[in-house]
Amino acid sequence: MKVGCDSGVEGARGRGAxxxxxxxxxxxxxxxxxxxxxxxxQRSLDLLLVEDDPTVAEVIASLLRAxxxxxxxxxxxxxxxxxxxxxxxDLALLDLDLPGLDGLSLARQLRAQGFTPPLLAITSRPxxxxxxxxxxxxxxxFLRKPVTGEMLAAAIxxxxxxxxxxx
Numbered sequence: 001m002k003v004g005c006d007s008g009v010e011g012a013r014g015r016g017a018x019x020x021x022x023x024x025x026x027x028x029x030x031x032x033x034x035x036x037x038x039x040x041x042q043r044s045l046d047l048l049l050v051e052d053d054p055t056v057a058e059v060i061a062s063l064l065r066a067x068x069x070x071x072x073x074x075x076x077x078x079x080x081x082x083x084x085x086x087x088x089x090d091l092a093l094l095d096l097d098l099p100g101l102d103g104l105s106l107a108r109q110l111r112a113q114g115f116t117p118p119l120l121a122i123t124s125r126p127x128x129x130x131x132x133x134x135x136x137x138x139x140x141x142f143l144r145k146p147v148t149g150e151m152l153a154a155a156i157x158x159x160x161x162x163x164x165x166x167x
Contacts, residue, residue, distance in 0.1 A: 044068045045090040045156070050080040050106065051122070052098050056145070060093070060122070063149040077101030077109075084115055091156060094139075096123040096130065104137040111138040118159035122147060 005024070011017030047069050051057035054075070061071040072087065074080040077098050084092075092110070096103035107119050121134035124145040131142045140159040143151060 043090075043160075044070065045160075046088065047071050048074065048080060048083055048087075048089040048092040050074045050077065050092065050094045050098065050103070052076055052095060056095075060147065060152070063147070063152055066149060067153055077103075077106040080106060081109065081113075084110065084113075089117055091118045091120065091160065093120045093122050093152075096121055096125060096134065104133060107134070107137040107139055120155055120159060 006020075006022040008020045009017055010020075047064055049057060049061055049064070049071050051060060051073065052075050057073050057075070061073055064071050072083055072089070074083050077100060080092070080094070081101075083089075092115070094103040094106055098106065101109070103121060103123070107121075110119065118140040119138060120141040120143060121131075121139040122143045122145060123130055123134075134142050141155045143155050
């Protein structure tokens, strides 16, 4: 058994470097990832997430996938319109501050085109008028960032009908 630490660096200019560190740590196990327990009868949904910030999108998508949902991500409103033209979604989550076609305009456009599933607004806007503006644009629910998995689950449960619509 080796006691103590050992380290080293190998590299060449313009080609990168490799760092090696060996520590005398006891063997352990990787902790399990904490996920929201799936409730009896909980549905696995097809969700559209429209979020322009890739980091925020990955965090929210990961929270939703941990709950058993399938998530399609669109980085802007035009991509979202293309997605709903070719796929069916049970619910859409839209950031209000998107480049080009903002979330409020996107919601109005989706509703005008006959998109009937629930729409959830997700925003970091601090103003008190944001929720009212979202409701007037056709949103069914409203969340302020940052969000947690529990917040997302509660908002989804609040806007979904009891039984999925027949396809």
